[in-house]
Each structure stands twice: as structure tokens, then as C-alpha cells.
Amino acid sequence: MLEKLFKLGENGTNVKTEVVAGMTTFLTMAYIIFVNPAILSSTGMDHGSVFVATCLAAAIGCFVMGLWANLPIAQAPGMGLNAFFTYSVVLGMGYTWQVALAAVFMSGCLFILLSLVKIRELIIDSIPLSLRTGISAGIGLFLAFIALKNAGIVVASPATFVTLGKITSLQAVLACVGFFITIGLVQRGVKGAVMIAILAVTGLGLIFGDVQWHGIVSAPPSIAPTFLQLDFSGLLNVGMISVVFAFLFVDLFDTAGTLVGVASKADLIDENGKIPRIGRALLADSTATSIGALLGTSNTTSYVESISGVAEGGRTGLTAVVVGVFFLLALFFSPLAGMIPAYATSGALFYVAILMLSGLVNVDWRDLTEAAPVVVTCLLMPLTFSIAEGISFGFISYAAIKIFSGKGREVSISVYVLAAIFIVKYIVG
Known part of the structure; x- marks a missing residue:
């Protein structure tokens, strides 16, 4: 049966x-069952319910x-999308988490529509590589800032916006250790390095009396507190467009980036440079996002950590199904997830930030019309505390830079349309 x-x-x-x-693969990405509830619960969402939604959305997606x-x-x-959900949309813009879930659901539905009508390739190809790189790197900086904030390493300052916190506090020290x-473990090639670090810091928190023991299994x-709690009324606000x-x-x-990276590693790209069944893969991703929103979590997406499983020989969907089974088994470890303090996940956030910033090496820094928008994107995300901005x-x-530099013809129509939409949003909003 499995062969067939x-x-x-x-x-x-x-x-x-x-x-x-x-x-x-599961070991390398299992940290999300600890990190996601910790981040989303800051919006007022029930921690236990988000934990269940995280495991179920991951299992369904797999x-x-x-x-x-x-x-x-x-x-x-x-990662990144959960931070945007919490710190930008809810805490920053003032929307309720129910409205934010509705926005996630709508984005998933739009993703499904784009996949069905085959517009996705046109959109991906029309967005310049530099902008895509800038968005990824900007999210990395955003995550790094959140990690430092959660650890108490940087704190608010009325004079300088932010300043160094009490670096000798237990939370800051343990975050650095994590x-x-x-x-260290990633560099040594240890499987499940991020999860091990999170559990190690939590264990140290227990030893020093900063974490309370709640059990493991x-x-x-x-899931009732977040299940089907979407509020679509807030989507009528023009600010929700962005x-x-x-x-x-x-x-x-x-x-798209993950699919290309994993497929290349697995040698699954055909002689025409195409990924087999990419349409189905994108539909799986978008469907999981919509279902995840109904359950009570932010966007579900493909994980680049899948490369670790491919490196062990995984070549078919059975690998993904096995990961899904492990996420279902993880449902019974909610007490452990509930003990994880925010500073224990700071190391994981900072590590993911490093991975996302690595793409900046592909930017053509000699062409200012490409490099300048990247810097604008990267800096404004953490400084405005909003990925959308x-x-x-x-x-x-x-x-604008391409037009003023006499290179307006290099810009695709879709970029001009999106730029115009964003300008209208600021004028109207």
C-alpha cells in the first residue's frame, strides 16, 4: 500500500x-510547539488552545x-508570521486576535485562489529578487529585536527609543546561554539542537526557581477558546489591506523558496527545472493556512528544516506524514510547553533571524536602485515594529527609486500596482 x-x-x-x-525533520522543527504558543498567547489567546492548534495545523499541513x-x-x-500576527497586528495596530485570525484566513483563501488560477508564478517572478531578499532579511531583524526584548536585553527608553537592559538578570543570562x-549544537550537527536548547534553558529556570513545574504529559x-473565533468585521478597515x-x-x-531549496537538495527538480507537483504543494500550504486560522493559529507554511530529513534520505510524502504523526503525539506534552518561559525561546528566535539575514549576500550592493529598497525594507520592519509597514x-x-534613476522600465506592472495600493492606504488611512 505504501509503495503504491x-x-x-x-x-x-x-x-x-x-x-x-x-x-x-520533526526534531529540527519541534521547537515551534513551544515558541508559537509563547508568542501568540501574548495577544490574550489561550496558551493551551494555541498549543493544540499549532500541533493540529502542523499535522494537517504535513x-x-x-x-x-x-x-x-x-x-x-x-516563524516571523506569528511575530507579525502578535506584535504588529494585535499589539501594534490594536486589532483583536480574532480579527487577526480572520486576516490569516483571508490570506490563505487568496493563496488558494492564486494557486488554482496559476497566477502564483507570475506574481513570484514579477517581484524583484532584491525585494524578496529584503522582506526575508527584514523579518529576520524583526525576530532578532523581539528575541532581545523578550530576554530583557533591550528595554524601552523615552530618550533613545531602546537601551540596554539589565544584562546580568537571570532571564538575560539564560537567554544568552540558550x-x-x-x-554550538547546530554547528556540531546535533539533531533537534533548537529544541534541546529551549528545554535546557527551561531546566535551568527550574533549578533557579524562576520556572514552576507543571509536569510533562x-x-x-x-481548543474551544480559539476554535472558529474569527472576526471578519475588522477586515472592512482599509488598514487591513496591507x-x-x-x-x-x-x-x-x-x-516558494522552501520548495525550491528542499526539492534541489532531494534532487527532485526535473530536466526542465520544474518541481513536480508544485501546484499541489502550494495548495497544501494554502489549505493548511486557512484550516490553521479556523483552529486558532497564524499562517502555516513549509519549513526549510525539511532539508534535514532529505539529508537522511527522505524523498517522498511518507516523510511528511511521519512528521505529522509526531505532531499529533506532541499534543500530549502540553504541560511541558506551558512551562517554557519567553526568554527560553529567545535563542531560537535569534537563530532563525540569522538564517533569514543570510540571504543579504545575494543583493547587488553595487546597484543602489536594488540595494537601497532592501535597506529601507530591512530597517523599517523592526523600527516600526511592523512587517506590513x-x-x-x-x-x-x-x-520611486527606479523612476528617479531613469530605470522605470525595469519595474514590473505588479510592483507599480502594489506600490500605488500602499500609497493610497497611507493617504486614506
Whole structure:
């Protein structure tokens, strides 16, 4: 049955290899079951409910990707998008988390529509590489800032916006230790390095009396506090246009980049340079996002950590299905997730930030018309505490700089349209 369903022999793999690959991928991305509830619960969402929604959305995304697209790519609520949901949309812009969930659901529906009518390639190809790089790097800086804030390493200052916090506090010290452990273990090639670091810092918090013991295993919490709690009334506000677009574009670019990276590593790209069943893969991603919003979590996306499973030999959707099974088993570890303090996840956030910033090496720094919009995008995301504002100014500055530099013809129509929409948003809003 498995051979017929996943074509194991045709892809040069077997059940044992796929199971090991799935376990490896899960270990490298399992940190999300601790980090996502910690971030989203800052909006007032129930921690236990978000934990369940995270596990279920990840499992559903993995099952759809594995069974429908037959690709070894795992899914879960995405880093960066959860931070945007919490710190920009809810805490920054003042929307309720119910409205934010509605925006996530709408972005997922738009993603599905783009996948069905095959416009996605046109959009991806029409957005300049420099802008895509700037958006990713800007989110990285945004995550790094949040990590430092959660650890108490940087604090608010009326005179200088931010300043150095009490670096000798227990929280700051343990956050730094967690970051050092993360980088050290990753560099040594240890599987599950990020999760190990989070648990290690939590353990130290227990030893020093800063964390209260709640146990490890129990029945899953109720999902009722977040299930189907979407509020679509807030979407009538013109300011939500950029929010929905931000959710959509970040998810779209992140997914496209991950699919290319993992498929290349797995040698799944055909002779025409195409990824097999990419349409199904994108539909799996967008469907998981919409379902995840209904459950009570931010955008679900494809994880680049899937490469770790591919490196272990994973070549089919059975790898993704195994990851999904482990996310279902993780439902019974909610007490452990509830003990994780915010500073324990700071190292993970900073590590992910480093990965997202690495793409800046691909920017042509000799061409200011390409480099300047990247810097604008990168800096405005953390400084405005909003991914949406960074994306907006990125598109506006890219179009304007190209026009004033006499290179207006290099800009695609879609970039001009988006820049105009963002300008109208600021004028009207």
C-alpha cells in the first residue's frame, strides 16, 4: 500500500529511510510547539488552545503535503508570521486576535485562489529578487529585536527609543546561554539542537526557581477558546489591506523558496527545472493556512528544516506524514510547553533571524536602485515594529527609486500596482 501510495521504489527509498527522515525533520522543527504558543498567547489567546492548534495545523499541513503532493516537506505555523500576527497586528495596530485570525484566513483563501488560477508564478517572478531578499532579511531583524526584548536585553527608553537592559538578570543570562547552546549544537550537527536548547534553558529556570513545574504529559487542552473565533468585521478597515497582503506575500515567498531549496537538495527538480507537483504543494500550504486560522493559529507554511530529513534520505510524502504523526503525539506534552518561559525561546528566535539575514549576500550592493529598497525594507520592519509597514515602504521605495534613476522600465506592472495600493492606504488611512 505504501509503495503504491508514495512510489517509494521509484524514488529510490524505503519505509525505514522515510521514517528516520521524518523523525529527523520533526526534531529540527519541534521547537515551534513551544515558541508559537509563547508568542501568540501574548495577544490574550489561550496558551493551551494555541498549543493544540499549532500541533493540529502542523499535522494537517504535513498530511496534505505528504498524501496529496507526495513531497518530503513538513509544515507548521511559520516563524516571523506569528511575530507579525502578535506584535504588529494585535499589539501594534490594536486589532483583536480574532480579527487577526480572520486576516490569516483571508490570506490563505487568496493563496488558494492564486494557486488554482496559476497566477502564483507570475506574481513570484514579477517581484524583484532584491525585494524578496529584503522582506526575508527584514523579518529576520524583526525576530532578532523581539528575541532581545523578550530576554530583557533591550528595554524601552523615552530618550533613545531602546537601551540596554539589565544584562546580568537571570532571564538575560539564560537567554544568552540558550543562544550559545543553540549555535554550538547546530554547528556540531546535533539533531533537534533548537529544541534541546529551549528545554535546557527551561531546566535551568527550574533549578533557579524562576520556572514552576507543571509536569510533562497530560491530556490535550481544550481548543474551544480559539476554535472558529474569527472576526471578519475588522477586515472592512482599509488598514487591513496591507495586513492581508503581508500575510499572503510572506507566506507565498517563503513557501516558494522552501520548495525550491528542499526539492534541489532531494534532487527532485526535473530536466526542465520544474518541481513536480508544485501546484499541489502550494495548495497544501494554502489549505493548511486557512484550516490553521479556523483552529486558532497564524499562517502555516513549509519549513526549510525539511532539508534535514532529505539529508537522511527522505524523498517522498511518507516523510511528511511521519512528521505529522509526531505532531499529533506532541499534543500530549502540553504541560511541558506551558512551562517554557519567553526568554527560553529567545535563542531560537535569534537563530532563525540569522538564517533569514543570510540571504543579504545575494543583493547587488553595487546597484543602489536594488540595494537601497532592501535597506529601507530591512530597517523599517523592526523600527516600526511592523512587517506590513516594511513591505509597504519597500515596494514604494523600489518603484520611486527606479523612476528617479531613469530605470522605470525595469519595474514590473505588479510592483507599480502594489506600490500605488500602499500609497493610497497611507493617504486614506
